[in-house]
Amino acid sequence: MHKPNYLEARSRDKRDYQRKDFSFDSRYLEKYKGKTYYIKTYGCQMNEHDSENISALLEKLGFQRVDSYLKADLVLLNTCSIRENAHNKAFGMLGRLKHLKNEKKELIVGLCGCMAQEASVVERILKDYKFVNFVLGTHNMYQLPEVLDQAIVDNSMQIEVFSREGDLYEGLPVVRANSFKAYVNIIYGCNKFCTYCIVPYTRGRERSRRKEDILLEIDQLIQDGYKEITLLGQNVNAYGKDLYDDYNLGDLLEEIALKDIPRIRFMTSHPWDFTDKMIEVIGKYPNIMPSVHLPVQSGSSRILKLMGRRYTRESYLELFHKMKDMIPGVSISTDIIVGFPGEDEEDFLETMSLAKECQFDNAFTFIFSARDDTPACRLEDNTSLEEKENRLQRLNEVVNEGFLNKHKQMIGKTVQVMVEGVSTKKNQYYGYSETNQLINFSSQKKLNVGEIVPVIIEEAKTWSLDGKCSE
Numbered sequence: 001m002h003k004p005n006y007l008e009a010r011s012r013d014k015r016d017y018q019r020k021d022f023s024f025d026s027r028y029l030e031k032y033k034g035k036t037y038y039i040k041t042y043g044c045q046m047n048e049h050d051s052e053n054i055s056a057l058l059e060k061l062g063f064q065r066v067d068s069y070l071k072a073d074l075v076l077l078n079t080c081s082i083r084e085n086a087h088n089k090a091f092g093m094l095g096r097l098k099h100l101k102n103e104k105k106e107l108i109v110g111l112c113g114c115m116a117q118e119a120s121v122v123e124r125i126l127k128d129y130k131f132v133n134f135v136l137g138t139h140n141m142y143q144l145p146e147v148l149d150q151a152i153v154d155n156s157m158q159i160e161v162f163s164r165e166g167d168l169y170e171g172l173p174v175v176r177a178n179s180f181k182a183y184v185n186i187i188y189g190c191n192k193f194c195t196y197c198i199v200p201y202t203r204g205r206e207r208s209r210r211k212e213d214i215l216l217e218i219d220q221l222i223q224d225g226y227k228e229i230t231l232l233g234q235n236v237n238a239y240g241k242d243l244y245d246d247y248n249l250g251d252l253l254e255e256i257a258l259k260d261i262p263r264i265r266f267m268t269s270h271p272w273d274f275t276d277k278m279i280e281v282i283g284k285y286p287n288i289m290p291s292v293h294l295p296v297q298s299g300s301s302r303i304l305k306l307m308g309r310r311y312t313r314e315s316y317l318e319l320f321h322k323m324k325d326m327i328p329g330v331s332i333s334t335d336i337i338v339g340f341p342g343e344d345e346e347d348f349l350e351t352m353s354l355a356k357e358c359q360f361d362n363a364f365t366f367i368f369s370a371r372d373d374t375p376a377c378r379l380e381d382n383t384s385l386e387e388k389e390n391r392l393q394r395l396n397e398v399v400n401e402g403f404l405n406k407h408k409q410m411i412g413k414t415v416q417v418m419v420e421g422v423s424t425k426k427n428q429y430y431g432y433s434e435t436n437q438l439i440n441f442s443s444q445k446k447l448n449v450g451e452i453v454p455v456i457i458e459e460a461k462t463w464s465l466d467g468k469c470s471e
């Protein structure tokens, strides 16, 4: 049994880790044939992609996926720690599972993902959710077959959580959620330690995958007919720093862009690590989508300093405008936190003015949520929740108005849309433009998912656009 430890989780040294090839222990192959599983994923794209690996491991064990937890023999929660409400959702689900397990004693319940890395969560599970069969950390995913098997065979709660990153496993099996777009991890973990953020503790230090491994995975995806690849990392812009002297995200993007893949995306980018070479490459290749997620978090340099963000309002704006100049038609989206401890009205107005100046193409806005043991949770915070909610509402009004204005300017223009699905209405489809806007459109011609088609924009809404396929 390994329980999480906060002090270990925050340490960063030059300790070597190894790249290892995953191999599935044949003792477990199909051992649970005939059983079913349900996986509930909370949080970010990293978690979604982890769930694709976890599902594949379960399917190798013989489990078959079902679409409701009520029908499953095994329920796995892949959890998120980023804000209090992500916690609340997972604990709410655990409450429902507790009831279910009273009626269905043989139900197996597992918890993995970021919450598993938190000591306070594991203590709470040990105390109040004793029915949970296993807890598996983010660094322990490859151990799922043996941990699950042991939980079932021994009929005792298993906790396997390494506080520090272990080795980097290549070749985990995967069942992808889509047949035309795929996530590819390029870097794990984060070294930035922004003062509000729990991710460096739950995901460990930055570890890049070897470029050969990434390119091999992408070649296979191309061969399998995938049309869009999203490179994933908590901070993709730090790619390569831990492995190479002279090879970074710009070089990797360039190598991928030269392959026969129509769409390449990447996320998330920390403004600190953006180099001119990266911007140049994004602007140069038409198959690198001109869409950058560049979280600003605050428009006040004073608050940015307290957040440990390593840039000022001015340097963010300089980078923002440089991208607008160097990447034709680029769309820039962002994340913003309001109500950080010590943020006053003046600071908040700076965030409002930055949002007005930037006219972001999308913005995810949050109220600060104190996370256990992060430096920001110890800062004095005199602002009431009511005031924070008011700031969030004012900010949302500004950003939403910006989206609508921008969308209106697109009426009459033609954009390239990758078909993602068919809506319930006849001849109606939806998909995303190159700049990542959701487009609902009609087409007389029958279309397939993954196809890229021209769409004339006819109507603008705040969160989406309506149009007609012009082919």
Ligand code: 5AD
Binding pocket: 082, 083, 196, 197, 198, 295, 297, 335, 336, 337, 366, 367, 368, 369, 370, 371
């Ligand atoms: N409180 C509120 N928002 C947070 N984020 C990260 N940590 C917190 C927190 N403690 C937001 C940031 C980040 C996004 C993924 O979540 O804006 O960019």
Ligand code: SF4
Binding pocket: 042, 043, 044, 045, 046, 047, 079, 080, 081, 082, 113, 114, 198, 199, 202, 203
């Ligand atoms: Fe949530 Fe962050 Fe973990 Fe993703 S990495 S699941 S956003 S805490």
